[in-house]
Amino acid sequence: MTDKIPVTVLTGYLGAGKTTLLNRILTEPHGKRYAVIVNEFGEIGIDNDLVVGADEEVFEMNNGCICCTVRGDLIRIMDGLMKRKGKFDAIIVETTGLADPAPVAQTFFVDQDVSDAARLDAVVTVADAKWLAERLKDAPEAKNQIAFADVIVLNKIDLVSEAELGEVEARIRAINPYARIHRTQRCEIPVTEVLDRKAFDLDRIIEIEPEFLEAGHHHHHDEEMQSFSFRAGEVDPAKFMPWITDLTQREGPSILRCKGIVAFPDEPQRFVFQGVHMILDGDLQGDWGDAPRESRVVFIGRNLDAEAIRAGFMACAV
Numbered sequence: 514m515t516d517k518i519p520v521t522v523l524t525g526y527l528g529a530g531k532t533t534l535l536n537r538i539l540t541e542p543h544g545k546r547y548a549v550i551v552n553e554f555g556e557i558g559i560d561n562d563l564v565v566g567a568d569e570e571v572f573e574m575n576n577g578c579i580c581c582t583v584r585g586d587l588i589r590i591m592d593g594l595m596k597r598k599g600k601f602d603a604i605i606v607e608t609t610g611l612a613d614p615a616p617v618a619q620t621f622f623v624d625q626d627v628s629d630a631a632r633l634d635a636v637v638t639v640a641d642a643k644w645l646a647e648r649l650k651d652a653p654e655a656k657n658q659i660a661f662a663d664v665i666v667l668n669k670i671d672l673v674s675e676a677e678l679g680e681v682e683a684r685i686r687a688i689n690p691y692a693r694i695h696r697t698q699r700c701e702i703p704v705t706e707v708l709d710r711k712a713f714d715l716d717r718i719i720e721i722e723p724e725f726l727e728a729g730h731h732h733h734h735d736e737e738m739q740s741f742s743f744r745a746g747e748v749d750p751a752k753f754m755p756w757i758t759d760l761t762q763r764e765g766p767s768i769l770r771c772k773g774i775v776a777f778p779d780e781p782q783r784f785v786f787q788g789v790h791m792i793l794d795g796d797l798q799g800d801w802g803d804a805p806r807e808s809r810v811v812f813i814g815r816n817l818d819a820e821a822i823r824a825g826f827m828a829c830a831v
């Protein structure tokens with residue numbers, strides 16, 4: 514038991530701050546070696562390029578949602594990692610914002626080879642203090658992510674008042690009275706509060722989901738959820754910036770998440786932007802180096818006019 518590799522499942526709804534937390538964990542001087550498995554929703558992998566390098570190995574799973582079609586991939590990656598036991602101290606799995614964490618956690622109990630070699634240490638859920646209450650109304654995944662959490666990182670406290678924070682905490686407590694809740698800005702939290710917690714409690718989970726240990730999985734994704742991604746070469750910042758700003762302001766309520774890595778002419782660094790509804794962030798990050806100067810953008814939302822967004826993006830190309 515003791516030499517099983519601890520696995521942390523990092524979950525949380527679209528845009529809550531999972532990658533922010535992951536990067537924080539990976540850049541702290543902890544002296545540990547982590548293997549990271551990143552799963553994202555969308556055909557073009559973006560998160561992989563936004564996870565800080567260092568010594569970690571990052572395995573990407575882009576073919577679908579980790580809790581559905583790619584569970585086989587997760588088992589295969591885990592099997593591969595187990596053969597290289599001793600090369601790292603822990604495994605972190607970052608799920609997509611639309612994943613139900615139950616079947617991901619289940620993999621560590623139901624698959625014999627995986628459960629012989631690894632133990633689920635904790636499900637860590639990052640919650641967006643500004644948007645969680647809304648998502649609890651319309652996104653069943655958001656509720657499951659809270660219900661299954663052993664540790665909840667209640668993030669983006671800078672965007673809400675103390676009273677709103679109290680309300681969202683009460684909503685969380687009503688769903689999950691057990692998890693430890695940490696209030697954070699930019700996921701600032703000691704690594705020891707999220708890793709190696711020995712917190713996953715199978716009995717509690719079986720109370721929430723009696724069929725947890727049975728094979729089979731009935732997760733129905735939100736049928737209205739759209740995800741699309743576009744590529745172009747270099748884009749003109751004088752066109753791109755007003756376009757993306759205007760789009761997120763106008764369509765913000767329908768855009769749950771957008772992000773991209775963009776190449777501006779004569780700019781040695783990559784422009785990285787991130788949006789959650791109408792809140793948009795962007796800055797220059799990391800040199801292109803020898804990588805092809807290609808712009809990639811991803812949008813996830815409901816009732817979006819994909820063709821209009823595609824045309825708007827393509828019109829920014831140089």
Ligand SMILES: Nc1nc2c(ncn2[C@@H]2O[C@H](COP(=O)(O)OP(=O)(O)OP(=O)(O)O)[C@@H](O)[C@H]2O)c(=O)[nH]1
Pocket residue numbers: 525526527528529530531532533534560609610639668669670671672697698699700770787788789794
């Ligand atoms: N205001 C504010 N913004 C934050 C905070 N933490 C993260 N963000 C921003 O929120 C956006 C989403 O953060 P990510 O870490 O990429 O979120 P994620 O959960 O990995 O997103 P997906 O993987 O796409 O679901 C980025 O623009 C971050 O800079 C915070 O505490 N306050």
